[in-house]
Amino acid sequence: xxxxxxxxxxxxxxxxxxxxxxxxxxxxxxxxxxxxxxxxxxxxxxxxxxxxxxxxxxxxxxxxxxxxxxxxxxxxxxxxxxxxxxxxxxxxxxxxxxxxxxxxxxxxxxxxxxxxxxxxxxxxxxxxxxxxxxxxxxxxxxxxxxxxxxxxxxxxxxxxxxxxxxxxxxxxxxxxxxxxxxxxxxxxxxxxxxxxxxxxxxxxxxxxxxxxxxxxxxxxxxxxxxxxxxxxxxxxxxxxxxxxxxxxxxxxxxxxxxxxxxxxxxxxxxxxxxxxxxxxxxxxxxxxxxxxxxxxxxxxxxxxxxxxxxxxxxx
Amino acid sequence: xxxxxxxxxxxxxxxxxxxxxxxxxxxxxxxxxxxxxxxxxxxxxxxxxxxxxxxxxxxxxxxxxxxxxxxxxxxxxxxxxxxxxxxxxxxxxxxxxxxxxxxxxxxxxxxxxxxxxxxxxxxxxxxxxxxxxxxxxxxxxxxxxxxxxxxxxxxxxxxxxxxxxxxxxxxxxxxxxxxxxxxxxxxxxxxxxxxxxxxxxxxxxxxxxxxxxxxxxxxxxxxxxxxxxxxxxxxxxxxxxxxxxxxxxxxxxxxxxxxxxxxxxxxxxxxxxxxxxxxxxxxxxxxxxx
Amino acid sequence: xxxxxxxxxxxxxxxxxxxxxxxxxxxxxxxxxxxxxxxxxxxxxxxxxxxxxxxxxxxxxxxxxxxxxxxxxxxxxxxxxxxxxxxxxxxxxxxxxxxxxxxxxxxxxxxxxxxxxxxxxxxxxxxxxxxxxxxxxxxxxxxxxxxxxxxxxxxxxxxxxxxxxxxxxxxxxxxxxxxxxxxxxxxxxxxxxxxxxxxxxxxxxxxxxxxxxxxxxxxxxxxxxxxxxxxxxxxxxxxxxxxxxxxxxxxxxxxxxxxxxx
Numbered sequence: 001x002x003x004x005x006x007x008x009x010x011x012x013x014x015x016x017x018x019x020x021x022x023x024x025x026x027x028x029x030x031x032x033x034x035x036x037x038x039x040x041x042x043x044x045x046x047x048x049x050x051x052x053x054x055x056x057x058x059x060x061x062x063x064x065x066x067x068x069x070x071x072x073x074x075x076x077x078x079x080x081x082x083x084x085x086x087x088x089x090x091x092x093x094x095x096x097x098x099x100x101x102x103x104x105x106x107x108x109x110x111x112x113x114x115x116x117x118x119x120x121x122x123x124x125x126x127x128x129x130x131x132x133x134x135x136x137x138x139x140x141x142x143x144x145x146x147x148x149x150x151x152x153x154x155x156x157x158x159x160x161x162x163x164x165x166x167x168x169x170x171x172x173x174x175x176x177x178x179x180x181x182x183x184x185x186x187x188x189x190x191x192x193x194x195x196x197x198x199x200x201x202x203x204x205x206x207x208x209x210x211x212x213x214x215x216x217x218x219x220x221x222x223x224x225x226x227x228x229x230x231x232x233x234x235x236x237x238x239x240x241x242x243x244x245x246x247x248x249x250x251x252x253x254x255x256x257x258x259x260x261x262x263x264x265x266x267x268x269x270x271x272x273x274x275x276x277x278x279x280x281x282x283x284x285x286x287x288x289x290x291x292x293x294x295x296x297x298x299x300x301x302x303x304x305x306x307x308x309x310x311x312x313x314x315x
Numbered sequence: 316x317x318x319x320x321x322x323x324x325x326x327x328x329x330x331x332x333x334x335x336x337x338x339x340x341x342x343x344x345x346x347x348x349x350x351x352x353x354x355x356x357x358x359x360x361x362x363x364x365x366x367x368x369x370x371x372x373x374x375x376x377x378x379x380x381x382x383x384x385x386x387x388x389x390x391x392x393x394x395x396x397x398x399x400x401x402x403x404x405x406x407x408x409x410x411x412x413x414x415x416x417x418x419x420x421x422x423x424x425x426x427x428x429x430x431x432x433x434x435x436x437x438x439x440x441x442x443x444x445x446x447x448x449x450x451x452x453x454x455x456x457x458x459x460x461x462x463x464x465x466x467x468x469x470x471x472x473x474x475x476x477x478x479x480x481x482x483x484x485x486x487x488x489x490x491x492x493x494x495x496x497x498x499x500x501x502x503x504x505x506x507x508x509x510x511x512x513x514x515x516x517x518x519x520x521x522x523x524x525x526x527x528x529x530x531x532x533x534x535x536x537x538x539x540x541x542x543x544x545x546x547x548x549x550x551x552x553x554x555x556x557x558x559x560x561x562x563x564x565x566x567x568x569x570x571x572x573x574x575x576x577x578x579x580x581x582x583x584x585x586x587x588x589x590x591x592x593x594x595x596x597x598x599x600x601x602x603x604x605x
Numbered sequence: 606x607x608x609x610x611x612x613x614x615x616x617x618x619x620x621x622x623x624x625x626x627x628x629x630x631x632x633x634x635x636x637x638x639x640x641x642x643x644x645x646x647x648x649x650x651x652x653x654x655x656x657x658x659x660x661x662x663x664x665x666x667x668x669x670x671x672x673x674x675x676x677x678x679x680x681x682x683x684x685x686x687x688x689x690x691x692x693x694x695x696x697x698x699x700x701x702x703x704x705x706x707x708x709x710x711x712x713x714x715x716x717x718x719x720x721x722x723x724x725x726x727x728x729x730x731x732x733x734x735x736x737x738x739x740x741x742x743x744x745x746x747x748x749x750x751x752x753x754x755x756x757x758x759x760x761x762x763x764x765x766x767x768x769x770x771x772x773x774x775x776x777x778x779x780x781x782x783x784x785x786x787x788x789x790x791x792x793x794x795x796x797x798x799x800x801x802x803x804x805x806x807x808x809x810x811x812x813x814x815x816x817x818x819x820x821x822x823x824x825x826x827x828x829x830x831x832x833x834x835x836x837x838x839x840x841x842x843x844x845x846x847x848x849x850x851x852x853x854x855x856x857x858x859x860x861x862x863x864x865x866x867x
Binding site: 004174175176178179181182183184185186187189190192193194196197198199200201202203204205211215257 | 655657676677678681682685686687689693694695696697698702705706707708709710712713714715716719720721722726729730733769770773
Binding site for chain 1: 350406414576582586
């Protein structure tokens with residue numbers, strides 16, 4: 001079975017079966033948040049896992065999507081289309097800032113992306129005329145039940161959102177898996193492991209990094225748009241440093257090298273704070289500790305460890 | 316004129332703080348090639364601990380050393396528990412670890428202390444001194460003096476002491492340093508301890524002017540990093556001058572352009588340096604061996 | 606026909622002259638070897654040819670075109686490939702994927718087609734896999750194609766790098782100590798492989814310590830010492846040059862060297 005088909009089947013099955021475990025509609029809401037985070041993290045898997053770059057400002061791209069969806073309907077662009085506009089905007093911004101900073105190595109990129117995220121946050125907080133300032137702004141709602149009703153299905157809003165986001169995640173994961181096993185993805189993985197060797201084969205290292213950076217920015221932006229539509233409200237916190245850290249932590253916990261890691265990381269770190277108040281209370285410490293412990297004890301993250309468990313079981 | 320001088324004073328004051336942060340970065344970078352993203356948290360540990368101790372009646376001369384010791388313990392623990400076990404790991408791993416440490420320490424301070432903004436009175440009172448029609452806080456002199464002293468001690472330490480030489484040797488070739496009988500682990504531990512002390516001292520001195528809170532570390536680290544980049548990564552003199560320059564740029568941005576975007580000045584500098592001057596003012600571009 | 610010409614190449618590191626006035630030409634169909642004692646500047650020369658370092662003075666020409674200071678990936682586009690002395694393997698990737706990465710310049714590069722898994726992208730992948738499989742067979746690694754590269758032995762990795770360079774179909778291939786650390790049998794195999802690559806029409810430039818190998822397969826030898834070219838010519842000429850023997854192995858080693866070279 002090809003890796004893409006396998007990812008498609010496994011992820012679809014998981015998302016189809018998950019609602020069987022939901023005791024109430026509230027869990028669909030958590031499910032939606034998990035899925036939206038999975039989408040951001042899948043983008044991060046492309047960046048960190050495929051090409052090996054750290055971004056500490058991905059919330060900035062997430063916020064670009066979220067605010068595109070919040071702001072643009074007032075200018076006559078239909079909400080659904082704002083997802084696309086936001087994604088294009090995020091891609092352009094990523095291309096613009098990525099070009100100079102991706103020539104440089106690890107630390108510089110980390111800091112520059114961190115600065116980028118804070119810059120976005122700053123603009124969103126200070127330009128109140130456009131963004132509503134620190135209090136945020138209301139997002140025009142869309143009727144997510146409509147497509148289901150068209151098929152004659154009566155459905156609650158949260159549940160409709162769950163299925164829409166599930167489709168988005170499956171698409172996102174299939175695209176990322178396709179990429180991993182394609183010429184472009186191979187170039188990314190080559191750059192990750194040895195940029196000198198990659199360059200000696202004609203791979204344009206800077207360009208390859210930039211491509212991954214742009215792709216990951218688009219994932220984050222689409223996730224941001226979905227969250228804005230789902231919450232019907234956005235605040236500058238979407239661009240907050242901590243949000244970038246959240247995305248990062250989910251990525252490393254799940255395991256940056258595979259898309260399965262994205263789902264696992266997002267699932268654990270989205271649902272735990274919702275269910276355990278202790279976790280929410282000590283969120284910073286928890287995230288920090290998880291990052292350190294994962295890197296020290298289990299550098300590949302959970303997904304490879306779980307995969308190993310399965311393959312051992314089969315033997 | 317008086318306005319200009321005023322901006323210079325405030326720029327020099329915050330610049331000296333950034334310089335101290337940058338010096339802390341430089342120490343660890345020189346010893347280990349790691350940029351410690353939790354450097355800003357050391358500053359906050361220094362400021363917060365002092366503030367809370369003073370508020371509970373401990374005199375400053377006792378509170379300040381306790382705060383610095385607290386930061387040193389944090390720095391050494393960080394090295395022992397998180398950096399040492401990951402020695403030889405890819406750079407990305409080390410970056411994630413120090414980011415994790417930064418977030419962890421931030422959470423720890425939020426838990427141990429609180430989410431309030433803290434400050435305490437300046438060491439020599441709050442009565443500002445008028446110079447050219449501008450007001451200079453006596454604490455600013457403490458801050459500037461403190462940074463200079465730290466800088467001089469650091470340069471002396473790195474170039475004139477055995478431990479300092481060990482740090483430099485460890486950074487240039489860890490294997491050779493080991494062969495020469497240098498205990499590279501304790502050398503790096505020392506670098507983390509000193510770097511934490513440098514950061515905490517900056518926090519102790521700065522808090523009367525800049526205030527502090529559990530989440531102030533990121534921005535502090537970012538500006539310290541901008542300072543280090545501007546000065547040239549790895550160079551103590553570069554860190555000092557870079558810090559002062561970032562402070563001045565920020566003060567003039569706030570004064571003449573927009574105080575809303577004063578924090579953006581540091582990012583702009585980072586981008587400009589990356590673009591036009593990757594080596595910084597005093598740095599050199601390292602040649603990589605293939 | 607491809608030729609690489611170096612004109613008066615010089616570079617210093619921190620005041621230390623690593624290369625000084627080095628010139629030579631390497632032609633297609635020939636193995637041009639660069640020899641010299643440790644620290645003579647051989648790998649530095651490779652890094653200049655492949656665009657990793659910029660020379661302070663001098664020129665690198667491919668077929669008469671000045672390519673000095675071009676980026677490594679642009680030079681690859683001009684038909685240059687190399688292996689590395691201290692192995693630069695993509696260890697997390699399979700052996701096959703390592704070699705497929707070498708097909709990069711032959712692949713249609715469209716990231717969207719790749720993400721959507723369009724037929725063009727799949728076709729491209731299949732073609733690369735076939736070419737890579739062939740290259741693996743040629744170096745004798747056909748059986749380990751799907752193993753993670755990290756699991757292969759040192760000798761296998763050396764050959765994997767050769768396969769990766771081969772599959773680029775470069776007309777100018779640089780080998781940096783391809784047989785170092787390999788046993789006699791492996792070394793012999795690599796020998797034959799490099800000879801056959803040259804006779805297929807590529808210009809091969811070789812750095813190698815194994816003098817038997819160098820003497821056997823080179824058409825042309827350049828001897829470096831302390832960054833300078835001290836001799837150049839056919840194996841015959843170089844073998845007879847007393848200052849080469851002396852510089853290369855030191856006075857005390859000259860006697861044994863004479864025996865080895867004879």
